[in-house]
Amino acid sequence: MSEVKSFRKPYNPPVKKMTWWLENPFYIFYMVREGTAVLALFAVLEILFGIFMLALCELTPNQSLTGVAPYVWYLQNFLGNPVIIALNVIILVSQLFHAVTWFALMPKAVRVFMNKNSTELLPEWVTKAALYLGLVGATVVILAVAYLTK
Amino acid sequence: MRQFLPTRSDEPMYWLMFGAGGMVASMVLPAIMVVLIAAGLTSGDLQNGFLNLGQVYGIFSNWFLSLCVFGVIFLLSFYALHRMHHSSHDFGIHSKLTWYIAYGSAAAISFISLGLQLLMYVKFF
Amino acid sequence: MEATQKTMKVTVLRYRPEQDKEPWEQTFDVPYHKDTSVLEALFYIKDNFEPSLSFRWSCRMAVCGSCGMMVNGVPHLACKTFLRDYEGKDMKIEPLANFPIERDLVVDLSDLIEKIERIKPYIIPDAKNANMPLNKNFKQTPMQMEAYLQFAQCINCGCCYAACPQYKLNPKFIGPAALTLLYRYNVDNRDAGAKLRAPFLNSEEGAWSCTFVGYCSEVCPKHVDPSSAIQLGKKMSATDYVFNMIKPEH
Amino acid sequence: MEKYQFDVAIVGAGGTGLRAAIAVAQADPKLRVALISKVYPMRSHTVAAEGGAAGVVRDDDSYQKHFEDTVAGGDWLCEQDVVEKFVRQAPEELYQLEHWGCPWSRKPNGDVNVRRFGGMKVPRTWFAADKSGFHMLHTLYQTSVQFPSIQRFDEHFVLDLLEEDGECKGVVCYDLQNGAFRQINAKAVFLATGGAGRCYLFNTNGGIVTGDGMALAYRHGVPLRDMEFVQYHPTGLLGCGLLMTEGCRGEGGVLYNKDGYRYLQDYGLGPETPVGQPKNKYMELGPRDRLSQAFWNESKKGRTIKYPLGEAVHLDLTHLGEKYLHERLPLICELAMTYSGVDPVKAPVPVRPVVHYTMGGIETDGNTATRMPGLYAGGECASVGIHGANRLGSNSLVETIVFGKIGGDAMAERAHSLKDFDSPELARQAEAAQKRALDLFDVKGTESMSKIRHEMGQSMEEGVGIYREEESMKKTIETLKTLQNRIKNVGLTDRGRVFNTEWMNLIELGYTLDVAQCMVHSAINRKESRGSHQRLDGPDGAYKQRDDVNFLKHSLAFKQEGADEPRIELSPVKITTFQPAKRVYGAEAEAAEAAKKAKEAK
Incomplete structure (x- = not known):
């Protein structure tokens, strides 16, 4: 406050900038949750790689196998590779985990009242149920379309 | 006493994309992963396997489906790299560089995808 | 002492600024029964072993917010945490994390207080209501009250700041309690000051430093749920951002 | 020592202190206000009040009814002119808090709701669920931050008042965080330090409720009024x-x-x-x-x-x-x-x-002024005269804001009439207070502070509990006397200056002991039963009854120079319109009222 002597000597505990999150299970959970984004990025790159290989092909109907060799390689030697299959299973699991954490947090960003005259908030489970329904719905539609159009 | 007001952050723009991308990652990506795994497992059968040539032709020659694929790639890449950018903070890296790398990469991925898809669309017709 | 009384090893972090270079630990055997709180354990230590041990406390009923501290690494109110819940374990009591340690379990909260006061935590009425006579109240239905009431329950104990890794990594972050209070006033129908508070909410050190770890809500002794208030604040800020893009204010 | 010049110094930042500070700031933004508290404002014990605050708003209610409930509830030991002013100003202050953001519970139509409370004839208690005090305190604190003229001294512990020519001219306080003493000169000093429930072993009060302000005033010759009335x-x-x-x-x-x-x-x-x-x-x-x-x-x-x-x-x-x-x-x-x-x-x-509550406190007039010019008091630490022998629930929260406002206005007026001042005498007193505090470090005694505190609390429960008798009160008087000596032999284990709570608690305990003595001496002197002061003794149990002839009077406890016990005097009670009657509740009350109406009709 001024030139008068202060007896203070506050101690600032050092911050472990890299490893702070190892100190608490909640933080570890958080970092794993955030980490799922890395795998999501890998999935994006996989798809992009497929698009790239497909774009290298001759894209006219009834192509000879040589014309579509890049995509066939992608399909058989990349996606078909057991390592990639295993990795994709891991990504699938990680994204389901992400979905669970994402849905768990979403109700916090939603604050809606039941109706105009009520002080009751829309219960969390309703928001969550809607989100899970969305996941199931999207999954069914995509898989059905993928199966039926192949 | 004059207070210095802090400047507005541009984060809302990225946050909105992150939010949409996170939704895609949680709702759509699991199904996509199942399809990719299935495609890997059935890749011996080029006629009837998942993601066989006929099927991917069908997707990318249809402007709507192609756009959907682009949307997924666009949102997912921003979502994932936004999160990774923030994770770099969590590891104690506070640098504008990670910002450029993250959103630059996301933009690059999106542009490459868009370009390739347009290229294919043109090739089909 | 009753025969049924048990004892627990309680380790307390000590730091005396005029003598010590850095904090050190001191362990005591504290007898306890089913209703013994951490605060009462500290009373016992102060009365029987170490009169020099310093800690803040007052109300004993989890409403004054004085006795926030770390119990086994987790932020708690000492008066609302009981030894019975740690049975069979040892207990370690430390000052609230992420704040400078002033002495023993007392931390320097001035940063928290400054942030709470920075965000204009008071009703800013619009011109029409500025001079409402003192025999009339603002109309506020129970539902309008519900919109903010939960976020008005904060006791300023600082537990959420101790739980927040973003505050740890970047002390400029306005932080959970202050942002919650900001949101509380913004959604109060008596208030028209959202525009004046917007710069704090919209800034990098405002809502946008939050990565939704969610631990603040987990440890909040009053179930205020600051992380929810911040997400709602982000929505508010994002809306403001979009509107500002369409129709810039200056 | 660091020296400050202020217009108004307020000690205590609970409901009353904050309201007073805002009142001064609103009266004149140029007046410099020092708001001194040994804790952060939101830790003040106002925070723990639950039920609510009484103010007349309903159509079937009236100021007269609130007045009568309060005076009868206080067993006619109230200053009736002050009560009248109080009930009239209460709704205004409550609406003011509503405008400042207090979340008073509402009716479906959006207006403020009220609830029933003990001793009140009509529902008139404004409430914010059961956290009324919490919401009031936070509303006041948050509202206060917009006034730049209020400078807070958080976690500053007041050691003494500064006094010159019989006027109060400031305080000397200790900055717990920095370990520094500060002299604060002020044209008006307001004590708003709350009650003294910590005199007793079992109480609803927080650890900070140690009667500091009461003891400060008492030590400077200002009497404590009606201290025997302690509410269970x-x-x-x-x-x-x-x-x-x-x-x-x-x-x-x-x-x-x-x-x-x-x-x-x-x-x-x-x-x-x-x-x-x-x-x-x-x-x-x-x-x-x-x-x-x-x-x-x-x-x-x-x-x-x-x-x-x-x-x-x-x-x-x-x-x-x-x-x-x-x-x-x-x-x-x-x-x-x-x-x-x-x-x-x-x-x-x-x-x-x-x-739970000390009805008595520092004697003040209806404008919160004590008999020492420049010294004001409000809230639980004061006895402005509205509670009498028993406080009604939900009157104290309103008291904080009503008399905070009145006190703030009164002090602003005084500050305008005076110029800044300073004198070597004030500095000397500040130095002396500093020395007294620091000398405690040099005591080489073996007494235990916690034992003294415990024995005081135990003895107060036994001597001046719900029912009182001469015998047991005498015992308590003796016990407190020995404790006053023993406290001089408490040796401190630590000379640290930053947040030395051991040292601060010792000084607090000194305050509490003084207040406890005032309570028991006032009690033994009141040879009747009234409100919360109930006796079982007297010749033929004479003290079991109310005695309006001899004791429709306030007790005043004065500090005696040279003696270690207070001197008790009596002072008259102001009765305006409501003559003392039997204090009745339930069906008896209804019968009494019917009789009164019948009489009036004749």
């Missing part, structure tokens, strides 16, 4: 003594003894009202002193419930249902669950009377 709240949680608000009963909670019998009907509060239909001034909604006394009598008859932690009666809320309880009494549910392991939704809560 009838429903404190068994064991820890935490408060179960009167709002519990206002909402319809009932009290049972061990036979499941609503014993209050045996003590002039009946007839029994049906469960779930509370009636003002009947049964559980009688005043606090009567309810606490009823417990004592039940205990003598062996009709209380024995728990390992002591005797209790049951506060039953179960019939109110989960939804209503969680809406109206959320804190009560939380406290009972946490500290007693009882869910009020499902089971009755064990409760007992516990020390």
Whole structure:
């Protein structure tokens, strides 16, 4: 406050900038949750790689196998590779985990009242149920379309 | 006493994309992963396997489906790299560089995808 | 002492600024029964072993917010945490994390207080209501009250700041309690000051430093749920951002 | 020592102190206000008040009714002109708080709702669920931050008042964080330090409620008025003594003894009202002193419930249902669950009377001025004269804001009439206070502070509890006398200057002991029973009755130079329109009223 002597000597505990999150299970959970984004990025790159290989092909109907060799390689030697299959299973699991954490947090960003005259908030489970329904719905539609159009 | 007001952050723009991308990652990506795994497992059968040539032709020659694929790639890449950018903070890296790398990469991925898809669309017709 | 009384090893972090270079630990055997709180354990230590041990406390009923501290690494109110819940374990009591340690379990909260006061935590009425006579109240239905009431329950104990890794990594972050209070006033129908508070909410050190770890809500002794208030604040800020893009204010 | 010049110095930043600071700042933004508190404002014990604040708003209510309830509730020991002013100003202050953001509970149409409270004829208690004090305090604190003229000295502990030519001219305080002494010169000093419940062992009060302001004024020759009147709240949680608000009963909670019998009907509060239909001034909604006394009598008859932690009666809320309880009494549910392991939704809560409030305090006039020019006091630490011998629930929260405002305005006026000043004498006093405080470090005694505190609390419970007798009060007087000597031999283990709570607690204990002495000496001198002061002795039990001839008077406790005990005097009570009558509740009250009406009609 001024030139008068202060007896203070506050101690600032050092911050472990890299490893702070190892100190608490909640933080570890958080970092794993955030980490799922890395795998999501890998999935994006996989798809992009497929698009790239497909774009290298001759894209006219009834192509000879040589014309579509890049995509066939992608399909058989990349996606078909057991390592990639295993990795994709891991990504699938990680994204389901992400979905669970994402849905768990979403109700916090939603604050809606039941109706105009009520002080009751829309219960969390309703928001969550809607989100899970969305996941199931999207999954069914995509898989059905993928199966039926192949 | 004059207070210095802090400047507005541009984060809302990225946050909105992150939010949409996170939704895609949680709702759509699991199904996509199942399809990719299935495609890997059935890749011996080029006629009837998942993601066989006929099927991917069908997707990318249809402007709507192609756009959907682009949307997924666009949102997912921003979502994932936004999160990774923030994770770099969590590891104690506070640098504008990670910002450029993250959103630059996301933009690059999106542009490459868009370009390739347009290229294919043109090739089909 | 009753025969049924048990004892627990309680380790307390000590730091005396005029003598010590850095904090050190001191362990005591504290007898306890089913209703013994951490605060009462500290009373016992102060009365029987170490009169020099310093800690803040007052109300004993989890409403004054004085006795926030770390119990086994987790932020708690000492008066609302009981030894019975740690049975069979040892207990370690430390000052609230992420704040400078002033002495023993007392931390320097001035940063928290400054942030709470920075965000204009008071009703800013619009011109029409500025001079409402003192025999009339603002109309506020129970539902309008519900919109903010939960976020008005904060006791300023600082537990959420101790739980927040973003505050740890970047002390400029306005932080959970202050942002919650900001949101509380913004959604109060008596208030028209959202525009004046917007710069704090919209800034990098405002809502946008939050990565939704969610631990603040987990440890909040009053179930205020600051992380929810911040997400709602982000929505508010994002809306403001979009509107500002369409129709810039200056 | 660092020296500051202020216009107004306010000691204590609870409801009263904050309201006073805002009043000064609004009266004139140029006036410099020092707001000094030994804790951060939101830690002040106002925060723990639960039930609510009384103010007339309903159409079927009137100032006159609030006035009569208050004066009768105080057993006619109230300053009636002050009460009148108080009830008139209460609604205005409550609306002011509403405008500042206080979340008062509402009716569906958006207007403020009121609830029933003990001793009040009409529902007039404004409430914010059961956290009224918490919301009021935070609203006041948050509102206060917009006034730049208010400079806060948080965590500054006041050691002494500065006095020159018989006028109060400032304070000297200790900065707990920096370890520095500060001299604060001010044209007006306002004491708003709260009560002194810590004189007793079992109390609802926080650890900071140690009577500091009362002792400061007392040591400077300002008398403490009506200190014998200490309120036992009838429903404190068994064991820890935490408060179960009167709002519990206002909402319809009932009290049972061990036979499941609503014993209050045996003590002039009946007839029994049906469960779930509370009636003002009947049964559980009688005043606090009567309810606490009823417990004592039940205990003598062996009709209380024995728990390992002591005797209790049951506060039953179960019939109110989960939804209503969680809406109206959320804190009560939380406290009972946490500290007693009882869910009020499902089971009755064990409760007992516990020390809650000091009706008396620093003698002031109706404008909060003490007899020392420049020194003002408000809130629980003051006796402005509205509570008399027994405070009604929900009058004290309003008191904080009404008299905070009145005091703030009065001080602003005084500050305008004076120029800045300083003198070597003030500096000398400040240095002396500093030396006295630092000298405590050099005491090489072996006395234990915690033992002294415990013995004081124990002795106060025994001597000046719910019922009092000459014999036991004498014992307490002796005990306190020896404690006054023993406290001089407390050796401190640590000379640290930063947050040395051991040192601060010792000084606080000195304050508390002084106040405790005033309580018991005032009590032994009052040879009658009135309000919360109930005696069982006297020739032929003469002191069991109210004695308006000799004791319709305030007690004043003065510090005696050279002696270690206070001198007690009596002073007149201001009676304007409401003549003393028998204080009655329940059916008896209704009969009395009917008789009065009949008489008037003639």
